[in-house]
Amino acid sequence: METAVETNRKKKKRLSPVRLVIVIILLLIVLAILGFGGYTIVKMYRMRIGATATVPKPTVAPYAAPTPEPGVEVVATVDPDDLKVDIDDPLDPALINKDPIYVENAIDPDVINILVMGEDSSGDSSTGRSDVMMIVSYNRATNGIKAVSVLRDTWVYIPGRDTWNRVNTAYRYGGIGLAINTINSNFGLDIQFYMLTDFEKLVGIVEELGGLDLTLTANEIEYYNKMSENDVTIVPGDGGVCHLNGRQVLMHCRNRTLGNGDWSRTERQRAVMNAFYHRALAEKDAASLTSLMYRLMDYVETNLSPWQMISIATSVVFGARSGGMERASIPASGTWSYAYEGRMAVIHIDLEANKEWLLGYLYGN
Helix, strand or coil, X not given: CCCHHHHHHHXXXXXXXXXXXXXXXXXXXXXXXXXXXXXXXXXXXXXXXXXXXXXXXXXXXXXXCCCCCCCCCCCCCCCHHHHHCCCCCCCCHHHCCCCCEECCCCCCCCEEEEEEEEEECXXXXXXXXXXXXXXXXEXXXXXXXXXXXXXXXXXXXXXXXXXXXXXXXXHHHHHHHHHHHHHHHHHCCCCXXXXXXXXHHHHHHHHHCCXXXXXXXXXXXXXXXXXXXXXXXXXXXCCCXXXXXXXXXXXXXXXXXXXXXXXXXXXXXXXXXXXXXXXXXXXXXXXXXXXXXXXXXXXXXXXXXXXXXXXXXXXXXXXXXXXXCXXXXXXXXXXXXXXXXXXXXXXXXXXXXXXXXXXXXXXXC
């Protein structure tokens, strides 16, 4: 015979039909969320398919050797307009290879440096050029984020090739791995992660977001209206803020016709990165942020793991500091001169001065 306690236990275990339906519905919702989340994680892993591997740095020369000094004296009579012309000396096929990323010890475990690269394959080169090279630095301790453009014509030593060339040539010689190794070698950095897209995919990214709001000058508005099928949409009562579609944002990123050549172009590229940043900040919760990330995954290659991407994105968006993304470029002011290398107009720099400035800017010390 059942005791009163056993009878009460059985009653508690039984669910009424209404409560049973509610439990089933909640269970289905949880499974649906997990299913979407699982599919999102799988899709994130697909972004890593074909990603450049990270391996220990070789101990043999020339990586172990000190970076040599430039062998050519600076020529101060360069026409800055020459930097607007793409002139590439032929590359030695024997030097072209897909390099891995070499392991560097973290300078500060709270600071994560990511090289964001945009490839322009519109020219004759089958390998494309890295016409966007931007170090995006996230500080977990301060939750601050900084973006530093590396001017493409900066004359640097290409490690593993025993040659000097423009910094964006590293990508043509050895892909994303050599691009990262070159920046790390010349500027004493610890970049281990990257995000890579190309200019045509940039159009799709912007269209997925419904366009971007950017501050333009009157000359830029006139230029883009002349070059675009659609006029730039000017945001009423908001100064020079305009709403640009994908093609217009691409023109803005490529534009070195107006202003001071590549200096102005990289400034525009940083403004676009800042607009992406503020667009992400507009997401109100983790679900909408995850949905946004999900929509953009098809356009980017990265070696970040899904967990790293989710962690960084949620920390940046939901712990964002006021004032937006800090922005700068290298070479730093007063540390460079125009020069010719063969037919190419390039920028010679004081490597040690730029290394010191960059480390101080990224790490605050």
